[in-house]
Amino acid sequence: MSTQRCDGCDRRVRLGGGIGDFWSFETGSTDGLTLELADGSEYFLCYDCIDALPDDEEVTRAHVEALPDASDDD
């Protein structure tokens, strides 16, 4: 078990399987995944942040940077 910092809220997120295995969350214990955005950049986000992203438009870096930062609960 390892953790990775969410690029949206800056919290530590539990990681189960390999980062490259996007869809392992269906069976496993990973609390986030790596998203490739429309502009080609990649971010690791927890599910809370993914839920906060719009699903009716292309997600860009600006959306990720606009996510609330929860690092002060660390």
Ligand SMILES: [Zn+2]
């Ligand atoms: Zn997050």
